[in-house]
Amino acid sequence: MIRELAKTTVCAALARVRLERWIERGQPVVLGYHRVVDDAALGGLMPGLAVGVRMLEQHLEWIGRRCRFVTLDELDAALAHGACDRPLAAVTFDDGYRDVAVHAWPLLRRKGIPAALFVVTQAAATGVPLAHDRLYRALMRSAALDGDPTRARLATRVLLHAAPPASLFELVEELEAEDGVLDADDRDDGAFPLDYAALARLHEQGMTIGSHTRTHALLVGRDDATLRDELEGARRDLEARLGAPVRHFAYPDGQFDARVVQAVAGAGYALGFTTCHHRDAAHPLLTVPRTMLWQRSSLDALGHFSGAVLSCQAHGALPFLDPCHRQHEGACAA
Ligand SMILES: [Zn+2]
Ligand SMILES: [Zn+2]
Secondary structure, three states, rough: OHHHHHHHHHHHHHHHHHHHHHOOOOOOEEEEEEEEEHHOOOOOOOOOEEEEEEHHHHHHHHHOOOOOOHHHHHHHHHHOOOOOOOOOOEEEEEEEEEEHHHHHHHHHHHHHOEEEEEEOHHHHHOOOOOHHHHHHHHHOOOOOOOOOOHHHHHHHHHHHHHHHHHHHHHHHHHHHHOOOOOOOOOOEEEEOOOOOOHHHHHOOOOOOEEHHHHHHHOOOOOOHHHHHHHHHHHHHHHHHHHEEEEEEEHHHHHOOHHHHHHHHHOOOOOOEOOOOOOOOOOOOOOOOEEOOOOOOOEEEOOOOOHHHHHHHHHOOOOEEEEOOOOOOOOOOOO
């Protein structure tokens, strides 16, 4: 609560001095989301990974009054030519959830706002949800955590970062064996990945499809062959299935260092998107900052949507309240 009050006070003060006039002038605002759900379905979902349709609409309307929404290709062209007369914004979604097609895309099309979806190709091919969703769901059902979303999310994050990938899958399978596998009959089936047929339909309708690796691997510290497979392999998979170039990439969990960015460059991507405001000075277009948003991300201390808080987030003005803990060795600090 004290943190919320501090955030509200700082953002209100910055809004009064018209923050957006002087911070990062000319930098685009790139929004990043994960799941988009019916407002009634928000309870019990992983905090930080879901936004309700009404809140998404509020974000888009607030940003749309200040910026012009563009596609990622238009953003790429604008960044290559330097600053624009009017601030640009782009909307992106990570992980390729079904509920983005159900809840977000119709809203975006109605409003004429372009968007991009960053897809994990193995999930699109197999239809199996991502490891972090399976782990979170299994932990929520475990007796030890008793359906507490905050503790389940914390435990999920700790396990994702601490456990080697192979043992993580073993753990997920053990937990699912006890509590039931996440299957297509699950009530919460928006958590399932979009398959290639659905991705092709979205692509035909104008959504940009980008890469988010083959397996959602955290890339820092992985060997060269794995980086090539996750980066070039995912791009080739998508291009083969969509019959179109795939030019843009988002780092799983926003993790990158100088070596990973170099590998992204080698894999032929035009733009790479992070989840914080750190950049690699050698590859600024491959470390484009994003503002990651969710249901409660832009609320004031009273729990209402606050344009001042969203403005602070969009301009990276809150690192002292929400510092980045990701590894970026060798890449330039924000
Ligand atoms: Zn992701
Ligand atoms: Zn960072």
